[in-house]
Amino acid sequence: MQRIKIGVYDSGVGGLTVLKQLLKKIPYGIDFFYFADTARLPYGSKPQEMVRGFVFEIFDFFRHLNVDAIVTACNTTDSLLTETEKKSLWIPFFSIIEPAVRYLRDSISGKNSVAIIGTEVTVKRSVYLRKLIIDGNISRISQKACPLFVPLVEEGLSDSELTERVVAYYLKEIKAFSPDFLILGCTHYSYLKNAVSKYLGNKTQIVDPAEHVSGQVIDWIGEIGDTNKSRISFYVTGSAEDFKRKATFLLGSNGELKVNHVDLERLGEIINL
């Protein structure tokens, strides 16, 4: 039986939080292809047109890998694509923003306040903000870009005292405003959940979009019956060794991860697996 192939991508290790959720929640054996554009990271501080160019290169790469669906594990690129672009891909595209917005719409009551944190691009694009405002059921909403969070996480400093300082630096106004919900609008930020939660206190519920992606993917998969173990192949544009070390730690993996280096020049070409 042909196994389902799913492409998951991010600029770096942030999207592993999405991959982890998919591995945990999908009850079937899937072939995952995780692409991390570590050579061009961070995405969130770069010009929007440039990052849009990167995404379509990644789509081309997935086309050559012959995947059956793409799950974006990157809020920045998700915010840069139009609904039409997402719908007109040759295979299903699963957004990370959409399910989190739906979850919030179902959870909030008229008097709730929401804050969103993300990269500079994500905050400029204001997709979470606009989608939640359209619903109209929020008393107050604000957003804030935290550009140092991605480098912090990529440096493996998520649980350091330094991170607590950086979190306090960026979230000062949000803490003062004490929102009912805080959306982690960048998958890298999932690793900072403890520090963010500790700083903001119990009143604020942290919403991690990575936790809400799997639902629609599971619906799409339906019943396939393959109960063998899922497999993951990693593709990175930067150092394979470096990524292997980080991903092994972040995924809490015991086995040897299969990490392939991809030359940026060859992204659009056919790759022999």
Added chain:
Amino acid sequence: MQRIKIGVYDSGVGGLTVLKQLLKKIPYGIDFFYFADTARLPYGSKPQEMVRGFVFEIFDFFRHLNVDAIVTACNTTDSLLTETEKKSLWIPFFSIIEPAVRYLRDSISGKNSVAIIGTEVTVKRSVYLRKLIIDGNISRISQKACPLFVPLVEEGLSDSELTERVVAYYLKEIKAFSPDFLILGCTHYSYLKNAVSKYLGNKTQIVDPAEHVSGQVIDWIGEIGDTNKSRISFYVTGSAEDFKRKATFLLGSNGELKVNHVDLERLGEIINL
């Protein structure tokens, strides 16, 4: 009379500290071309072979601009080039590491200790370390990579309380060892001089390589007599607007800076000025 053209490059705004020194110390009118590869920044955390590729593209770009000399304002790339490569360029290449090493060799006595901070690549390449050890006249030497310093500076946070925390985080061991000299082995770090100096205390003399580059450039220029004002053209691979804002602030410029965007794909092609 033909004015001298000098190409200066860095991954981002760090090299502006070198440009500032050249503008201040060269007594003649020069046409400067400052290239910042902001779309591919940071350099210091990327694979070495990839960054070497970037440098040769930048050299190609300068070749098409027909510059008379290249001044590197980037320690990372300087540390990646061999002596032979630097000498076999079609025009003179001025290192940022060399003059700082010479200055230190002349300044240190047998009992002095030295610490070097830089990007991950610069620290791995150990060029400062090896060149200073070869001299043998040092009692103790150490080096440390500080990967968050470049993002901090690019974020415009050099004088924030957050920077003091990050400085304390990275320089803890160096403070304990209390070296006589600390080399700022990355041009971005020049902007953190105050925070670094405040943290390490008076015993440690901060050596900023950007301040030592101009001497050999001035010797090479000789007497040309053009006493008109120097001109600067900026070329960036990322957002021109963003760079203009940052550079205007960092250079303390009153006038309008001329910042051009260069497509990465067109780096090696002929550019119409």
